[in-house]
Amino acid sequence: MPAVPTVVLAAAVTVGCAGAWVGALGAAGAGLAYLAGFSRVRATLGDFHWVWMIALCGALFVSFAGYYYAYRGIFRVAGGPRLARYQMLAVVAAGFGGFLAHGGGGLDQYALKAAGADDKDAKARAAGLAGLEHGVLAIGGCAAAIVALVAVLSKPAPDFTLPWAIIPIPGFLIAFWVAERYRGRFRGRDGWRGFLGTFLESIHLIRELFVHPLRWGPAIAGMALFWAADAFAAWAGLAAFGFEMNAAALFVGFATGMVFTRRTGPLAGAGILALVLPLTLLYSGAPFAAAIVGIFAYRILALLLPMPASLAVLPTLRKMGEPVPHAEGVAEAPDEPALQRRSQTA
Numbered sequence: 001m002p003a004v005p006t007v008v009l010a011a012a013v014t015v016g017c018a019g020a021w022v023g024a025l026g027a028a029g030a031g032l033a034y035l036a037g038f039s040r041v042r043a044t045l046g047d048f049h050w051v052w053m054i055a056l057c058g059a060l061f062v063s064f065a066g067y068y069y070a071y072r073g074i075f076r077v078a079g080g081p082r083l084a085r086y087q088m089l090a091v092v093a094a095g096f097g098g099f100l101a102h103g104g105g106g107l108d109q110y111a112l113k114a115a116g117a118d119d120k121d122a123k124a125r126a127a128g129l130a131g132l133e134h135g136v137l138a139i140g141g142c143a144a145a146i147v148a149l150v151a152v153l154s155k156p157a158p159d160f161t162l163p164w165a166i167i168p169i170p171g172f173l174i175a176f177w178v179a180e181r182y183r184g185r186f187r188g189r190d191g192w193r194g195f196l197g198t199f200l201e202s203i204h205l206i207r208e209l210f211v212h213p214l215r216w217g218p219a220i221a222g223m224a225l226f227w228a229a230d231a232f233a234a235w236a237g238l239a240a241f242g243f244e245m246n247a248a249a250l251f252v253g254f255a256t257g258m259v260f261t262r263r264t265g266p267l268a269g270a271g272i273l274a275l276v277l278p279l280t281l282l283y284s285g286a287p288f289a290a291a292i293v294g295i296f297a298y299r300i301l302a303l304l305l306p307m308p309a310s311l312a313v314l315p316t317l318r319k320m321g322e323p324v325p326h327a328e329g330v331a332e333a334p335d336e337p338a339l340q341r342r343s344q345t346a
Contacts, residue, residue: 028274029296036288044241044289052240056298059233060305066225068092070136073219074129077208081115087320090313096306107317114320120188120198127202133261135206136223138168140231141255147248155285156252164252176210179203233302234277238286238294245286253277253284274299 033041071092076082083091091111108129112122145164148156179200186197209216231254238245257280260272277299278291286294 028272029292032275032278032288032292036292040289041292044287044293047242049240049242052236053297053301056233056236056240056301057305059229059236060302063226063229063233064092064096064306066222066227066229067096069218069222070132070220070226071095071129071222073209073216073222074125074132074205075112075115077205077216077219080121080125081112081117083111083115083320087111087115087316090316090320093306093309093313094317096310110317111320120194120201123198124201125205127198128205130261131202131206132209132219132223135172136220137227137255137258138164138171140224140227141252142168144248144251144255148246148252151248153246153249153285156249156283160256160283161252164255175203176207179207230302234281234295234298237296237298238281238290240297241290241293243287243290243294245281245284249284250281250286253281253286256280256284 068089072088074080075088091107095107108126109119109122112125113119117125141164145161148161149158149165183197183200183204186193186200188194189197209219213220231251234254235245235247235250238250254277257273257277259276274296277295278286278288281291281295282288
């Protein structure tokens with residue numbers, strides 16, 4: 001079982017990290033506001049429509065629901081371990097905002113090991129979740145780019161949309177083929193071969209979701225819902241300050257600028273995404289000032305709204321890492337029947 005102090009330490013630094021995240025956001029916003037012109041940013045702030053902020057918050061709650069089903073799918077696919085529903089909710093709530101993820105899959109591996117996965121399987125599934133995030137986003141970017149090209153939009157320019165329209169699907173097919181052909185050669189190896197084996201195994205898990213859509217469709221649909229709702233939240237952020245952007249153009253810019261997700265980016269991607277997204281949306285047709293303040297509003301709410309839930313679920317996470325009690329040298333059954341070993345099928 002993973003060591004309990006890992007989660008305890010993460011809880012201890014979360015509040016301090018929140019200040020760092022807000023600081024990174026502020027620094028990115030101030031720098032971009034200087035480039036756009038403080039007078040233009042001030043004028044944009046004066047054109048505020050509060051109803052879109054309500055829509056933004058609602059979209060973030062919807063995105064959490066989608067993320068839950070995607071998270072559960074990558075845990076269970078290919079005979080993976082199970083968690084009780086309240087435990088899965090706790091893990092998703094903790095990782096959703098990025099507060100306890102700290103730019104990696106440590107929290108996911110902690111939960112997977114608590115559910116009975118071995119170290120290599122836990123690493124592969126944590127990597128698979130990151131791959132599913134970016135993979136489904138790429139498919140959405142591909143679809144949005146094709147719509148933008150068919151509609152002959154003036155922005156984003158074809159040199160921005162053509163790569164999105166052409167690359168993702170062949171990339172998926174090639175990755176699936178390579179993983180199925182070579183993952184067995186690197187399974188259980190050490191060093192860089194072990195790292196490559198984990199990577200190929202994570203691609204295999206994603207492939208399993210797609211080749212068995214009747215069983216694992218909710219996981220793919222959940223991740224698609226997550227990104228659709230998250231992109232709508234960004235759209236609502238711009239609309240709150242007077243600019244209602246074309247949906248296809250926005251998603252191309254959104255997918256391009258989402259270089260990190262909240263789970264994988266440093267400081268939950270706070271400063272980086274607040275810096276990059278306004279620039280990619282500018283290239284996709286958004287006014288610079290509206291993109292700056294709209295994305296700032298979207299990012300600050302995406303970071304701070306999940307924080308109370310992240311802190312509230314810490315006792316559940318801590319309990320998951322506690323060793324199973326023994327009575328007179330005989331192992332007792334876990335209190336929660338859902339803590340099943342990997343050998344049990346999903």
